[in-house]
Amino acid sequence: MHIILNNTSMVPIYEQLMGQIKSEIINGSLKENDVLPSVRSLSGQLRISALTVKKAYDRLEEEGFVITVHGKGTYVAQADRQLAMEARKKTVEDDFAAAIQKASAIGFTKEDILKIVEIILEDY
Amino acid sequence: MVKVDNLVKTYGDFRLDISLEIPEGTVTGIVGKNGAGKSTAIKAILGLIRPDSGHVSINGKDASALTGSEKAAIGAALSDSGFSAYLRVKDILCILRKMYPAFDEALFTNYCHAQKLPMDKQVKDFSTGMRAKLRVLTAISHNAQLLIMDEPTAGLDVGARNDILDLLRQYLVDHENCSILLTSHISSDLEGLCDDIYLIHDGKIILHEDTDTILSSYALLKVSEDVYEKLDKKYILSTKKEAFGYECFTNEKQFYMENYPGIVIENGNVDDLILMMTGGK
Structure with missing residues (x-):
């Protein structure tokens, strides 16, 4: 996954994150059942709060792009x-x-x- | 994981009166100016000072009743390491080995090596950055479930600060459910690490907010006097007079972006938060 965040943008960080993960799912670089990095590790890599990553993952789940299996991780959902x-x-x-x-x-x-x-x- | 209930401590005319909570698996930051009560709060949570009233519980148990082994499950880094300046890192290693049953000697040694801390140099000859790293390494080398850090990055250059923050980030990845409480007045430290921020001023908590919300919904509006007159001040938290007009701090960025498309709006950050909430009117 390649995420580039712009800290001075008016677009909230979690939305930027969501947008870029969605793009990767839509253009096929993230495939069905691929596992996303854990909340903590992605927040560490991107140097943002874990809560921000969690928010992005939660919204992506609401929109049906990913599925979180408690204790196992977040996967790319069977994408339509x-x-x-x-x-x-x-x-x-x-x-x-x-x-x-x-x-x-x-x-x-x-x-x-x-x-x-x-x-x-x-x-x- | 940690719950602080109406904790009161008075020093002369200074009065600390706070309540806060650190849920499991979160990173909580306490910010505030010098003398606001950050370190006093930390000391009270650690049981190093006796509160006048209120209480602190850690994992559901009163902080003053914690046993030695329960205390060993807390990693603390205060402004001073408490080790004699005449000790060398390899002496400290022996102390830690005896002190913490869960002390991970290999990890500690590896980190010392990676952070270029010499094993046989006395701590008194360490630079400020090296001492700070030693304090943090001491706290994170015994698999603690709770880390409590008072200004872990104070007085350090940007490189050393990042090294320390990366150590904490790595710790969070390796210990999924651990919690961290830290104080700082360097906003980038807090924005990039904390989930939750408490702003403390004159011994009181004047604001508690998710970091994410501060970064996405708080903003600084810069307006001229005539715009200021017409501005709907419903969501303005504080205002400061400037040469060009007014600086207004809001927690509803979206509202002003939509209704006043012409005005200058800057994303809020923790620095603005401290300045505007403790200095503005």
Whole structure:
């Protein structure tokens, strides 16, 4: 697992951690039944509090990405990749929706918005 | 694992009055300015001073009633190691071997080697960093279930501090259920290690919060005077007047990010917490 945390980011550490573990599950570098590092060892490696790691693992479990077996560890769950991908798409769509809402609020037209998107895309 | 109930200790006009709890398997930090009562709290928990009232229980047993072997299951590192400065590490090794039935000599020797502590040099000739490492190594070399450390990193350079914190992190990995209580005023030590933080000021606990919550929900807002006038102060914990206007400390970062998109918001950290909660108005 390769986790890079940004301590100055406005995104809470546990969310950064969740996001990166999810990405590894979705892109297949973490496979079904792979065991994640223990809470203590990951918190030691990343130099963050154990509670933060636990929070990220708990949320990942709620979302169905991992399963924690008490006393044994946390495993990557039988992943429904399709579903995970859908969830990701949904968050991207939400981000777009929020941006469009902001733009409309200050009077951007549909053409203005499309133009901005095109300009940004040119850089990729 | 440790429970402190309304512990009161008075020294002249200083009065310590605290309650706190260290659950099993957690790392708890006590922060505060010099003289706030951190070390007094530690000493009272260890039973080194007799409280005026209230009590401390360790594993459900009153701290003053602990037997020798129960005390040997606690690893403590105070501001002074208590060893004579004329002893060498190899002399201390003999003392520890006799003192702690569970003393892990191989581990201690390996760590001394890894941390470059010479076996045959007197402690009086050690640097500050070497003495600090020796204190921590003493505490972690007998498989204690509870570590109590008073300022384990005080006065050390950033490299030595990291070495000590990494020793504690390794200890946590090797001892799944052990708990640590430590005091510090260096915020990065606490943010990267503690699960739980108590802020103590003038002998009282004025804040108790998960480290995670401090880092994700607390923030410092920097606003000009006219913005300050209009600001909803519902979630402002303290305010300080600055040259540019006001610095406000909040525990609801999200609220201000959403409702005041223009203002400068910096992530909160333990330093801000101490400064704003003990110095602000």
